[in-house]
Amino acid sequence: MNYETTVDLSDTENGMTLDEQAARRKRMWVVLAIVLAGALIAALMFSRGEEEVPFAAEGRETIPAVTVVSPGAGTLEGVINATGTLAARREMPVGVTGEGGRVVSVAVEPGDWVNAGQVLAVIDRSVQSQQANAQAAQIEVAQADANLAQANLDRAMQLVERGFISQADIDRLTATRDAAVARVAVARAQLAERRARNAQLNIVAPAAGLVLTREVEPGQTVSAGSGVLFSIARGGEMELLAQIGEAELAEIGLGATGRVTPVGTDESFACQVWQKSPVINEQTRQGTARCALPYNAALRPGGFASIELASETVVAPRLPESAVLSDDRGNYVYIIDDTNHVVRRPVELGMIRDDGIVIASGLTGDERVVMRAGGFLSEGEEVRPVTEAAD
Known part of the structure; x- marks a missing residue:
């Protein structure tokens, strides 16, 4: 009796086909290759890292090197x-000194140089000029009265010797003459006053200097209450x-x-x-x-x-800004002592200049001061100082 055995290639272990098993084995090889590559890279990095971190002969880490400077103490001119x-x-305000009036002309502009007494502005004086003429006429009238009084006195003096005029008449004529002479003096004083007032109508520079401002224009009416019309810088x-x-x-x-x-x-x-x-x-x-x-x-x-x-x-040390540190305890620097250990030194700052900071107190200038990277150090740490020449 013959039996026919049929093999189905799609039937495998665990119910997987041959194609699926081949794909699974391929993925496993890829994963294995990736893991091996990662392990190799890690080994290389670890070996290089060990080479970049040398050890001292006694097994300690290398002592860090820091740059130090001995600044000394120099004579510094303060700035x-x-x-x-x-x-x-010296700014000179110029205004109206007289009775004022209508401005006829203005002779200067801001930026002009003026001399003492130079006219800055002219005020109309037509009325005041007529008043001056009237005062001059009053002098002539008073002088005529004084001349007449003197003539009367002279004639009376000739008659008093003959007894025609009493001494009392002489005294009266003398008083009349004196009063007339006094009126002449008064008229002359009034004319001088009028002329002085007219001279004040012109606004003039009190001293030589540079005109800074001008606050007046022709046609404007000004008076003593008009305020400052010009300002002048005396001597510029x-x-x-x-x-x-x-x-x-x-x-x-x-x-x-x-x-x-x-x-x-x-x-x-x-x-x-x-x-x-x-x-x-x-x-x-x-x-x-x-x-x-x-x-x-x-x-x-x-x-x-x-x-x-x-x-x-001042005579004091000078340090670059990089050497000076600050915290809640104040300003300080790091110095290196005789055993090459870091020591904190409080300092008081002086002038801040373009070429550095002046240390007012706290340093003599002979110390070895850490110039840079002080913020990465700690007090008491051992370092290897590398000296840099001071400026």
């Missing part, structure tokens, strides 16, 4: 930087009203020199402190140093400017 407003050093002199902190203001002496740079220009001008404010502003804690400047067209009153002022010289 104080401040800002302020430009102004005329300017100044900077520098606002300086009270501590720094005390360091500046009268006669101190500086350089003023107006806003909008790179040009600077020499100045000299001629006055310091005796009062400190309660809100800003600043005072004013008045710095005199010669005339220059670039110096405009009301403009803003910066100033560098020379202050007292």
